[in-house]
Amino acid sequence: MQMSNRISAFQCSPIRRLVPYAREAAEKGIHVIHLNIGQPDIKTPKEALEAIHNYGEDIIEYGRSEGEVELRRGLVKYYKKYGITVDEDDIMITTGGSEAIQFIFMTLCDPYDEFIIPEPYYTNVATFANIAMVTLRPVTSSPDDNFALPSIEEFEKRINKKTMGILLCSPNNPTGHVYTRGELKALLELCKKHDIFLVVDEVYREFCYDGKTFTSILSFPEYSDRIICIDSFSKRFSMCGARVGAIVTHNREVLDSALKLAQARLCPPAVEQVAATAALTAPDEYVENVRAEYEHRRNVLISSMQKIPGVRCSLPKGAFYFVADLPVDDAEKFDIFMLRDFSYQGCTVMFAPADGFYVTPGLGHTEARFAYVLNEKELLMAAKCLEEGLKVYRRDVMGIKE
Ligand SMILES: Cc1ncc(COP(=O)(O)O)c(C=O)c1O
Known part of the structure; x- marks a missing residue:
C-alpha cells in the first residue's frame, strides 16, 4: 500500500531512530547508557505521585x-x-x-x-x-x-x-x-x-x-x-x-x-x-535540588569529554544537553558502531547524531547531542566508553594510525 508523499518526506527522530540498534545491544546483554534522549532519572515530586494514587x-x-x-x-x-x-x-x-x-x-x-x-x-x-x-x-x-x-x-x-x-x-x-x-x-x-x-x-x-x-x-x-x-x-x-x-x-x-x-x-x-x-505545590527546594544535580552532572560529563582527544565541546549554560564535535567521519555511523560493534566492560553509549538538529543540509555531520540526564557513575562510564570506542573506530573503521 502507498503511504502519503507527505509522511514519506517526514524525518524519523534523530533522538530515537537508532533505538533498534540499542535494543539489539541490550538483547546481547550489553548495558546501553542512553545519553540520546532527555529522559531524566530524577524522581517526580511526591506531591504529583500522591495525587495520582489518590485520584x-x-x-x-x-x-x-x-x-x-x-x-x-x-x-x-x-x-x-x-x-x-x-x-x-x-x-x-x-x-x-x-x-x-x-x-x-x-x-x-x-x-x-x-x-x-x-x-x-x-x-x-x-x-x-x-x-x-x-x-x-x-x-x-x-x-x-x-x-x-x-x-x-x-x-x-x-x-x-x-x-x-x-x-x-x-x-x-x-x-x-x-x-x-x-x-x-x-x-x-x-x-x-x-x-x-x-x-x-x-x-x-x-x-x-x-x-x-x-x-x-x-x-x-x-x-x-x-x-x-x-x-x-x-x-x-x-x-x-x-x-x-x-x-x-x-x-x-x-x-x-x-x-x-x-x-x-x-x-x-x-x-x-x-x-x-x-x-506545583512541591517545595521550591525540589526544583532547586534538581537544578543543582544537573549542574553537577554537566560538570562531570563535560570535564570528562573535554579530556578525550579530538572531542570539542564547551560548557553549556542551561538545559541538560550539549553538542560535541567528534573526531569521526560521520557521527551517525559512529553511533551505530558503538551500539552494534562495540562494548567496553559490558557497556556502551548511545547519543543523538546532530545533523537532524540542523535545517541546513550537510551541517552537524560530525556532531552529536548528549543529554546529561543520568547519574554521575553512568556519565563517567559513558565518557570512558566513548573514549575507548573512538580509539577503536578511528583505527579499525577510519584506518587512522595514531
Ligand atoms: C525544547 C523542547 N521543547 C519541547 C519539548 C517537548 O516536551 P513535552 O512535549 O514532553 O512537554 C521538548 C522535549 O524534549 C524540548 O526539549
Missing part, C-alpha cells in the same frame, strides 16, 4: 479543552514567583509542550508561511512544522561562540512577506545556550518592526547554571501582543510521560483561535493535570 473520581471524564482551571490558577501563582503577571485566561493547557508548538504553527501560519529558527534546534520542531506545512528558515549559530544568538541582521535578512515569527528555545535544546535580556529585547524590537511573533520555548526555564539568571519572554509586557511562551511540566518536574504543557500569551486572539484545535482533540490528559496541579 478519587469514579469516571475519568473529558475535561475543558483549554485545561482545568485549578491547573491554570496554579500556573498563575507559579509565574508570579518569577515576577511574571499572567491571568488564568492567558494560559491554555496542552498535551505536552509538543502539542503547544503544533498548535502555534497551525494557528499563526498558512501553508508555506515561514518561521525563522536558530539552528541547531530542537529537532522535533521539524515534524511539527511539516504537519502545518510551515517552512523553517534557519539562522546558523556556531560552536565557536558557544552557540550565542547570531546577529540581528542575520535574522532580518531572512524576513519576508511569508515570515510569521521567530521561534527560540531558551535555555536551548540542544546547545544549552541561555539567551540574555539584551538578545531577547533586540529580537522583540525586530519582531515589532516587521509585525511578527516571537515564540519562546522555555521548558527548561529553571535549569540555568553558574549563577546565570534566566530571562523569560513573558517579562516584556510592552511587547505582549506578539509574545508566545511554550511551557511544559515534563522536565521541570520529571514527569515526561504525563504529557502536560502549556501555551502562555497575553494575545487572546491567539488562544481563542488555538481553541478550535484544542476543542477538536477534546482535552489534555485529565489525571495528569491533577498530578501537574499537585506538582
